[in-house]
Amino acid sequence: MAVESASDRTAYVADFGTSGTWTLSAGGASTVIGIFDNEWLAKDTGAGALVESKIPMIHCVDAALPAGAGRGDTWADGVNTYVVTEIQPDGTGFSIVMLDLQ
Numbered sequence: 790m791a792v793e794s795a796s797d798r799t800a801y802v803a804d805f806g807t808s809g810t811w812t813l814s815a816g817g818a819s820t821v822i823g824i825f826d827n828e829w830l831a832k833d834t835g836a837g838a839l840v841e842s843k844i845p846m847i848h849c850v851d852a853a854l855p856a857g858a859g860r861g862d863t864w865a866d867g868v869n870t871y872v873v874t875e876i877q878p879d880g881t882g883f884s885i886v887m888l889d890l891q
Contacts, residue, residue: 798850798882806849807866814861821854821864823847823886845871845888851878854886864888 793801806822826846831839847864854876862873864886871888878884 793882795850795852795882799853802848802850802853807847809847809864809866811855811858812863812865813855813857814859814863815857817855819855821847821849823849823853823864825866845890847886847888848883849886851882851884854884863891 802822802824805824807825808820808822810818811821812818824847826848827843828846829841830844831841834840858873858876860873860875864871864873870891872891873886874889875887876884877887
């Protein structure tokens, strides 16, 4: 259960987030603000080797996502364009949107 209100979440993302253009694969675009992260992750292949990669993602307010948002949409921050690979709602009013650099 989230402690903050919907307006608290929106203000937090507005203060610390990056504005980007979300384009639905079915057509239509809107502005979505999210906190961008491009984290290094290492995954064990099971054969004793690690595969390292950057995993771009944005943390955004669920209500800010356009209706019908999903895999195959794009989010562009003015420098790069990313393809949405997964949307992971966390149950508190935020979602982590996994991205792939286009």
